[in-house]
Amino acid sequence: MGSVIKWGILGTGRIAKKFAEDLQYVQHAQLIAVGSRSQQSADVFASQFQLAKSYDSYEALVQDAEVDVIYIATPHVFHYENTLLCLHHNKAVLCEKPFAMNRKQVAGMIETARRKNVFLMEALWTKFLPHYHAMMELVANGTIGEVVAVQANFGFKTTEQSNKRLTEISLGGGTLLDIGIYNVFMALSVLGKPAGIEAAMKKSVEGVDEQCAITFTYNNGAMAQLFSTFNATIPIEVHLFGSKGNLKLSHRFYEPSCEIFVSEHSGSEYKKVEVAKTQGTGYEYEAQHVTDCLLKGLKESPVLSFDDSLLLIETLDAIRNAGGLVYEAD
Numbered sequence: 230m231g232s233v234i235k236w237g238i239l240g241t242g243r244i245a246k247k248f249a250e251d252l253q254y255v256q257h258a259q260l261i262a263v264g265s266r267s268q269q270s271a272d273v274f275a276s277q278f279q280l281a282k283s284y285d286s287y288e289a290l291v292q293d294a295e296v297d298v299i300y301i302a303t304p305h306v307f308h309y310e311n312t313l314l315c316l317h318h319n320k321a322v323l324c325e326k327p328f329a330m331n332r333k334q335v336a337g338m339i340e341t342a343r344r345k346n347v348f349l350m351e352a353l354w355t356k357f358l359p360h361y362h363a364m365m366e367l368v369a370n371g372t373i374g375e376v377v378a379v380q381a382n383f384g385f386k387t388t389e390q391s392n393k394r395l396t397e398i399s400l401g402g403g404t405l406l407d408i409g410i411y412n413v414f415m416a417l418s419v420l421g422k423p424a425g426i427e428a429a430m431k432k433s434v435e436g437v438d439e440q441c442a443i444t445f446t447y448n449n450g451a452m453a454q455l456f457s458t459f460n461a462t463i464p465i466e467v468h469l470f471g472s473k474g475n476l477k478l479s480h481r482f483y484e485p486s487c488e489i490f491v492s493e494h495s496g497s498e499y500k501k502v503e504v505a506k507t508q509g510t511g512y513e514y515e516a517q518h519v520t521d522c523l524l525k526g527l528k529e530s531p532v533l534s535f536d537d538s539l540l541l542i543e544t545l546d547a548i549r550n551a552g553g554l555v556y557e558a559d
């Protein structure tokens with residue numbers, strides 16, 4: 230790899246466009262190519278972002294010798310096969326969340342990356358954002374004491390016009406893998422691996438979870454309560470309750486527009502914590518990290534490791550097991 234990491238994007242949907250937009254803020258990175266199922270979509274995308282190369286298939290994209298790393302932005306059910314396609318062509322991979330549909334698929338992706346000696350990382354962008362780091366630092370330095378409970382909610386009301394991948398079982402629909410994953414990620418970040426997992430799901434006629442309520446229990450008595458829904462538009466917030474005080478991540482806790490508020494002593498007023506502003510939407514942080522890893526010759530991220538992704542998918546599997554949610558990939 231040269232001194233500039235050359236990126237390709239696989240898929241031309243909503244998130245692919247946001248990511249492409251944010252790549253302009255990444256040092257030592259250049260977006261050079263896009264692959265789509267259709268030449269027309271690839272061409273429109275390429276013209277929007279002034280890319281020299283647009284391919285009418287994912288197979289053509291991975292054969293471009295100039296591309297170093299590929300960002301995979303397809304529906305969940307395709308992450309496994311798309312990642313393997315890239316790895317088999319020795320392309321480093323940043324793959325959208327959820328990494329894949331279940332632990333078996335994630336383990337297969339990791340095993341392939343190790344065998345091919347190619348970089349692979351899950352695109353869990355929140356882990357790279359300034360406000361997430363600020364929250365983790367406040368927890369680590371004991372500002373709110375020992376965290377005894379985490380509450381996280383993520384929900385919005387879907388309509389007839391909503392993206393079909395949210396609701397169709399064949400596309401990996403349901404709240405848990407799409408938005409509930411952020412609730413789970415936050416609880417794992419703050420409290421670690423739970424000792425016990427309980428979950429209840431309200432299923433749609435399609436058979437996916439349109440509401441999901443989860444309880445994590447811990448040996449030290451801590452608990453997490455996590456709720457995701459497609460049936461109501463709700464405050465998308467995280468609350469950490471501590472032995473000394475409380476911390477709140479305001480609306481859209483998973484993205485940099487959210488704000489942090491801390492109440493340092495029980496009953497004291499919440500005060501806003503200042504956090505660095507991002508230049509773009511926030512995807513530039515994970516993209517910069519991957520670019521830096523590749524420039525250093527790393528094959529695994531020291532920030533979002535394979536073990537981190539395995540813990541996340543194992544937890545999601547356990548929640549689905551408790552809620553009785555099965556996909557074709559299982």
Ligand SMILES: NC(=O)c1ccc[n+]([C@@H]2O[C@H](COP(=O)([O-])OP(=O)(O)OC[C@H]3O[C@@H](n4cnc5c(N)ncnc54)[C@H](OP(=O)(O)O)[C@@H]3O)[C@@H](O)[C@H]2O)c1
Pocket residue numbers: 239240241242243244245264265266267270271302303304305307325326327352354392394406407
């Ligand atoms: N990190 C985040 O903030 C964030 C936000 C939203 C979504 N995501 C994740 O990103 C992934 C994509 O989400 P999205 O909202 O961008 O989805 P989207 O708008 O529906 O785009 C998905 C793209 O995947 C490709 N694709 C391949 N096979 C497909 C099929 N059978 N049906 C539909 N599309 C297919 C299409 O691109 P071509 O037609 O060009 O091949 C399509 O444009 C999901 O896994 C989601 O969890 C992450």
